[in-house]
Amino acid sequence: MKANQPENEPPESEFRLTNEAQAKLDDFFRCFAGAARPSLLLDYDGTLAPFRVDRFKAQPWAGARELLNRIQSQGRTHMVVVTGRPAQEILPLLRVEAAPEIWGLHGAERLHANGRREFEQLSPAVRAELDALSAQLKRDAGGGLVEEKPNAVVMHWRGVTPARAKAIEKRTRALFEPAATNKGLNLLEFEAGLELRAGRDKGGAVTAILEESSGPGRHPAAYLGDDLTDESAFRAIKGHGLGVLVRRQPRPTAADVWLRPPEDLRDFLKMWLHACAHLQSNLYDPLLHSR
Numbered sequence: 001m002k003a004n005q006p007e008n009e010p011p012e013s014e015f016r017l018t019n020e021a022q023a024k025l026d027d028f029f030r031c032f033a034g035a036a037r038p039s040l041l042l043d044y045d046g047t048l049a050p051f052r053v054d055r056f057k058a059q060p061w062a063g064a065r066e067l068l069n070r071i072q073s074q075g076r077t078h079m080v081v082v083t084g085r086p087a088q089e090i091l092p093l094l095r096v097e098a099a100p101e102i103w104g105l106h107g108a109e110r111l112h113a114n115g116r117r118e119f120e121q122l123s124p125a126v127r128a129e130l131d132a133l134s135a136q137l138k139r140d141a142g143g144g145l146v147e148e149k150p151n152a153v154v155m156h157w158r159g160v161t162p163a164r165a166k167a168i169e170k171r172t173r174a175l176f177e178p179a180a181t182n183k184g185l186n187l188l189e190f191e192a193g194l195e196l197r198a199g200r201d202k203g204g205a206v207t208a209i210l211e212e213s214s215g216p217g218r219h220p221a222a223y224l225g226d227d228l229t230d231e232s233a234f235r236a237i238k239g240h241g242l243g244v245l246v247r248r249q250p251r252p253t254a255a256d257v258w259l260r261p262p263e264d265l266r267d268f269l270k271m272w273l274h275a276c277a278h279l280q281s282n283l284y285d286p287l288l289h290s291r
């Protein structure tokens with residue numbers, strides 16, 4: 001690691017975008033010329049910030065906050081964070097100058113930029129079922145971390161040994177899978193855990209956001225995410241915008257482009273800034289953006 005390298009950042013890699021990925025991005029950003037307000041939809045953990053076992057320490061990648069601030073200060077982008085966390089956890093970590101809209105709990109909650117909150121209320125029966133399962137999990141978490149959300153109960157096993165993770169997953173599935181057959185509850189798999197939940201998923205959130213921003217003219221939109229829970233969002237944006245998998249390693253995905261954080265993420269945000277600067281002028285030139 002270089003002496004001046006931020007603590008959160010992995011070593012510089014030799015990775016650069018493939019020609020195919022670069023061509024897709026250039027096509028996407030050329031569409032900004034003459035377009036209406038573009039939508040930038042962003043997952044948080046693993047996408048804008050590296051994972052931390054203590055999720056309250058997950059700070060954005062070096063340089064990401066500054067680029068988001070510059071995009072916000074241009075005033076041309078509709079920026080939305082779409083996260084599995086409760087929405088109010090994001091702003092103290094993101095610490096950008098102008099709050100974006102945040103869809104929390106995988107889309108079941110919406111926190112507007114002005115602070116107004118909308119939440120899909122659960123039926124008392126669903127709430128009681130989630131509470132009972134949470135209590136059962138906590139009695140023997142086996143080294144995993146139980147998280148209670150307003151619409152869900154979650155078991156995390158990031159950071160434990162593979163053998164322990166397997167045991168925690170087995171026990172969690174035994175509790176969650178029968179409950180997931182109940183009306184109104186769904187099992188959501190992510191890379192180091194399982195969530196049993198009710199309400200809209202990220203794909204539903206993306207569809208709702210895109211519907212709201214539709215109207216005359218072209219509306220460029222991109223969704224950036226890393227986890228299995230982002231796949232519904234990648235499917236939802238297909239045909240309407242660009243799905244971007246942000247991850248150190250590729251995997252089978254419905255996204256259109258793979259970017260490796262943090263370098264490629266920063267490049268993408270710089271391209272976004274450059275394209276927005278030329279929204280009215282038909283001047284997007286892929287050779288001009290600084291890489």
Ligand SMILES: [Mg+2]
Nearest residue numbers: 043045046227
């Ligand atoms: Mg994520």
